[in-house]
Amino acid sequence: MNSKKKAWMQDLRALPFLLPFFIAYLIFTIFPIFKGLEMSLYEWNLVRKLEFVGLENYTEMFQDEFFWDSLWNTTLFVILTTPTMVALALVLALLANLNTKLQTFFRGSFFLPSILSVAVISFLAIFMLQPYNGLVNTVLQLVGINAEPFWMADKTLAWVTIVVVTLWWTVGFNMVLFLAGLQDIPESLYEASEIDGATRWEQFRYITLPQLIPIGRVILLLQILASYKVFAQILLITGGGPGGATRPLIQYIYEVGFTKNNLGYAATMSYALFFILLVLSIIQLRSQRSEGK
Amino acid sequence: MNKNSLKILEKNRDPFRSVKLTVGITISIIFIFPIIWMMFVSVKPDGFMTTNPVEWFTPPYTFSNYVDLIMNSLILRWLWNSLIVAVITTILTLVITSLAAFAISQMKFRFKNTIFIFFLLGLMIPGEATIIPLYEIVKSLNMIDSYAGLILPMIASPLGVIILKSFFDGVPREVIESAIMDGCSYLKLFYKIVLPLAKPAMAAIGIFTFIGSWNNFLWPYLSILSETLYTLPVGLPVFNSTYSQAYVQPMTANAIASIPVIVAFLIFEKQIVKGISFTGIKG
Numbered sequence: 301m302n303s304k305k306k307a308w309m310q311d312l313r314a315l316p317f318l319l320p321f322f323i324a325y326l327i328f329t330i331f332p333i334f335k336g337l338e339m340s341l342y343e344w345n346l347v348r349k350l351e352f353v354g355l356e357n358y359t360e361m362f363q364d365e366f367f368w369d370s371l372w373n374t375t376l377f378v379i380l381t382t383p384t385m386v387a388l389a390l391v392l393a394l395l396a397n398l399n400t401k402l403q404t405f406f407r408g409s410f411f412l413p414s415i416l417s418v419a420v421i422s423f424l425a426i427f428m429l430q431p432y433n434g435l436v437n438t439v440l441q442l443v444g445i446n447a448e449p450f451w452m453a454d455k456t457l458a459w460v461t462i463v464v465v466t467l468w469w470t471v472g473f474n475m476v477l478f479l480a481g482l483q484d485i486p487e488s489l490y491e492a493s494e495i496d497g498a499t500r501w502e503q504f505r506y507i508t509l510p511q512l513i514p515i516g517r518v519i520l521l522l523q524i525l526a527s528y529k530v531f532a533q534i535l536l537i538t539g540g541g542p543g544g545a546t547r548p549l550i551q552y553i554y555e556v557g558f559t560k561n562n563l564g565y566a567a568t569m570s571y572a573l574f575f576i577l578l579v580l581s582i583i584q585l586r587s588q589r590s591e592g593k
Numbered sequence: 594m595n596k597n598s599l600k601i602l603e604k605n606r607d608p609f610r611s612v613k614l615t616v617g618i619t620i621s622i623i624f625i626f627p628i629i630w631m632m633f634v635s636v637k638p639d640g641f642m643t644t645n646p647v648e649w650f651t652p653p654y655t656f657s658n659y660v661d662l663i664m665n666s667l668i669l670r671w672l673w674n675s676l677i678v679a680v681i682t683t684i685l686t687l688v689i690t691s692l693a694a695f696a697i698s699q700m701k702f703r704f705k706n707t708i709f710i711f712f713l714l715g716l717m718i719p720g721e722a723t724i725i726p727l728y729e730i731v732k733s734l735n736m737i738d739s740y741a742g743l744i745l746p747m748i749a750s751p752l753g754v755i756i757l758k759s760f761f762d763g764v765p766r767e768v769i770e771s772a773i774m775d776g777c778s779y780l781k782l783f784y785k786i787v788l789p790l791a792k793p794a795m796a797a798i799g800i801f802t803f804i805g806s807w808n809n810f811l812w813p814y815l816s817i818l819s820e821t822l823y824t825l826p827v828g829l830p831v832f833n834s835t836y837s838q839a840y841v842q843p844m845t846a847n848a849i850a851s852i853p854v855i856v857a858f859l860i861f862e863k864q865i866v867k868g869i870s871f872t873g874i875k876g
Binding site: 311322325332338339404415422424428473479554573 | 607609610613614616617618620621622624625627628630631634642643644645646649688689690692693695696697700701702703708712714715716717718719720721722723724725726727728729730745746747748749751754779783804807808810811814815825826827828829830840843844847850851854855857858859862865866869870
């Protein structure tokens with residue numbers, strides 16, 4: 301057998317292993333990028349492709365105030381949730397790492413909301429925050445606060461609701477990652493500092509925190525990336541309201557595409573989101589690699 | 594000094610231990626309180642409403658809402674759809690990612706590095722940003738409004754390939770070489786030797802894929818049109834808005850949707866937590 305034939309044989313043997321993934325990956329992950337580019341250059345509705353419009357969709361996007369508003373809303377969501385999420389996740393991980401009989405209870409209850417469906421957590425929030433007879437408002441009455449907040453009708457309160465619900469729902473994931481980081485810290489570091497007479501605060505400040513920086517950076521970037529994709533809980537809780545004040549970019553893309561029947565323009569705005577996320581994930585992969593992970 | 598005595602020492606030394614425990618217990622209760630409230634509301638008589646917070650938790654209780662919903666709504670159907678879609682998505686993901694990872698890790702073929710890098714690119718492509726063209730593609734494949742349309746676009750997970758490849762790389766060379774010497778085919782080598790060694794990684798990816806599929810909202814929301822094919826996340830809102838001011842029926846629906854996952858979580862808590870720290874990434 302000559303070497304060329306042998307190489308062919310080897311390729312042929314590997315093919316059945318590679319092909320199923322390769323085909324699914326090509327059709328559903330890679331091809332949409334090119335398809336999206338094509339769509340963004342056309343007038344295109346839910347039924348079919350209409351006419352070539354060149355860069356018209358892109359110029360429309362740059363002048364569309366709703367696009368900028370919803371991009372800002374998504375960015376605001378990222379700004380509000382990221383630092384609070386990382387801080388809360390760290391606190392919860394420290395609590396869940398305490399050496400106590402309650403450890404499983406802590407971990408379980410911090411994580412439990414994460415497994416609930418977005419529809420469930422959204423409607424729990426809506427019903428608990430109902431004015432007049434919602435649980436939260438009646439408890440507020442009970443403790444003597446007589447304000448009757450309309451949680452979804454006020455811009456600031458709507459954002460508070462969305463952020464708090466998102467924290468409650470997803471912080472468990474980040475806590476688990478921090479927990480893994482905490483457990484990776486070598487016991488010997490603490491033992492050595494014990495001998496040196498370090499206080500608990502000093503141990504936390506000079507051992508725990510610095511050791512958590514690598515995983516903390518991963519969590520931070522993952523969180524930013526995930527938050528830029530926010531959509532479902534906002535759609536379900538506030539519907540993007542009041543008056544579009546909380547509408548995220550993905551919701552606007554959805555509305556343009558499927559309510560206004562303009563897939564071409566929706567694909568164009570998807571490209572904007574694509575580039576934001578692409579840059580963020582390149583940064584993330586870079587920093588993960590530099591940690592040798 | 595052994596580990597145990599060190600821990601006792603630690604316990605004695607922490608002056609804030611009780612404060613920390615109190616904070617932990619308080620936060621835990623806040624976290625599970627809405628879920629407990631949901632359970633209580635779901636067993637209240639239909640149409641119940643109150644301005645006294647305590648009354649949500651006191652009797653009378655009834656299970657007639659459950660019976661009513663199960664008989665007269667599509668909720669079990671949606672539960673079934675969610676389950677089927679999640680299970681099939683998980684199985685297919687595990688099969689195709691492990692096969693590809695095995696080839697890249699253990700087999701010889703040309704352009705291996707190029708192909709691997711091509712797969713890696715997928716990590717940077719966010720599904721949310723390509724969902725409009727994906728809709729067009731799935732439409733032209735005639736898979737809108739079908740299980741296939743829900744499942745197939747979700748199974749090519751580059752992360753799965755990367756994790757499994759690095760796991761397969763760790764299988765000792767001698768094991769592989771002696772198996773090949775014995776005339777073991779690659780397929781046999783794959784499922785008899787390599788795959789069993791990769792169980793923890795497979796479990797982690799499986800759990801991850803399952804939770805991701807179970808909670809997926811955007812894609813089923815776009816691609817499913819008929820009510821009988823809804824998954825739970827898409828079906829529940831229909832329900833909640835139909836009965837908007839009444840509490841009991843929507844909460845019963847939410848409870849029915851949540852009980853299976855809560856039970857599964859209580860059983861598999863350790864594996865799930867391990868799985869997440871293993872993959873170190875979230876959907």
